[in-house]
Amino acid sequence: MDIQDFLAHLNRGETVEGGSEIHQKMHKVSQEALKLTAEMNGHYHTPERIIELFSRIIGKPVDSTFAIFPPFYTDCGKNISVGKNVFINSGCRFQDQGGITIGNGVFIGHNVVLATLNHDINPKKRSTMHPAPIRIGDNVWIGANATVLPGVTLGEGAIIAAGAVVNKNVPPNVIVGGVPAKVIKKIEIEQ
Numbered sequence: 001m002d003i004q005d006f007l008a009h010l011n012r013g014e015t016v017e018g019g020s021e022i023h024q025k026m027h028k029v030s031q032e033a034l035k036l037t038a039e040m041n042g043h044y045h046t047p048e049r050i051i052e053l054f055s056r057i058i059g060k061p062v063d064s065t066f067a068i069f070p071p072f073y074t075d076c077g078k079n080i081s082v083g084k085n086v087f088i089n090s091g092c093r094f095q096d097q098g099g100i101t102i103g104n105g106v107f108i109g110h111n112v113v114l115a116t117l118n119h120d121i122n123p124k125k126r127s128t129m130h131p132a133p134i135r136i137g138d139n140v141w142i143g144a145n146a147t148v149l150p151g152v153t154l155g156e157g158a159i160i161a162a163g164a165v166v167n168k169n170v171p172p173n174v175i176v177g178g179v180p181a182k183v184i185k186k187i188e189i190e191q
Contacts, residue, residue, distance in 0.1 A: 001025050003059070007079055010097050010131045016117075018127025026076070026097060033057060033077040041071035058082070079116075083138070088112075098131030098150055106136050109144035109162065116150045137172065157187060 006025045009016075016022050040053040050068055055061045057077040066082060069090040074080070079096045083104035091111040094100055098116025102108075120128040132151030136142070140154045143162035148154065153169045160166060161177030161184070170176050173187040 003029070003078060010079060011099055011133070013098075013131055016097075016129040016131065018125075018129075023127075023129075029078060030075045033074050036077065037071075037073055041073075045070075062086075089144070097129075099133035101133065101135045103136055103138035103140065103156070105139040107141045109142055109146065111145045112142050113147040115147065118150050157189070159187065 001021055006022065006029065009022055016026060036053065036057045040050065040057070045053065047067060050070070051062055051064065051066055054066065054068055057074065058080045059078045062082050063084040065085045068088040071090060072088065072092055074094045074096055076095070076097045079099045080094060081101045083102055083106065085105045086102055088108045089110045092108055093113045095115045095117055100114050100116060114134050116134055117129045117131055119126050120130065134148050134150070135153040137154055137156035137158065139157045140160070142148070142154070142160040143164065145162055146160045146164045146166065148160070148166045152166050154160065154166070155170050155172030155174070157173040158170045159175040160170070160181065161175060164177045164181040165179040166176065166181045168180070170181070171183070173189060174183045175185045175187060176182060177184050
């Protein structure tokens with residue numbers, strides 16, 4: 001199974017059964033991600049070198065306007081897409097097997113977790129995983145220590161308060177916070 005077949009399986013939202021061929025591929029891909037993230041996180045790199053390393057982690061080029069402060073962690077990497085003018089602060093953890101799409105102008109705070117896999121609720125099938133994508137619209141700001149769960153879309157211009165746990169879609173141009181996150185305020189856009 002090649003990487004494209006692996007990603008297609010995940011992007012269709014198909015189950016990954018523990019011990020299956022796709023599960024074994026997931027482990028193999030994770031080893032490459034661990035190696036590349038260790039290289040990025042191990043010591044200082046120039047911003048240009050960080051862009052180069054992050055591009056290798058995700059398997060495609062990122063724009064020169066992209067910036068990230070390591071350390072950064074991912075257990076896949078190959079199912080992340082990043083727009084322009086994106087900033088990811090230090091300590092973030094992306095579990096991207098289900099797919100993470102980050103729009104333009106997105107700010108992601110310290111220690112944010114983006115999780116795209118759920119384990120099966122049946123204890124006898126707990127090693128079975130269910131992927132679901134996270135989509136982050138343009139100009140979203142995710143505050144420090146927030147967690148976004150599988151299958152969630154963050155609408156354009158939204159703000160996710162620090163420490164929030166987002167378990168359902170967020171409309172555009174609102175501030176959400178809490179556990180679970182709820183709409184706190186609508187953002188008035190100046191013309």
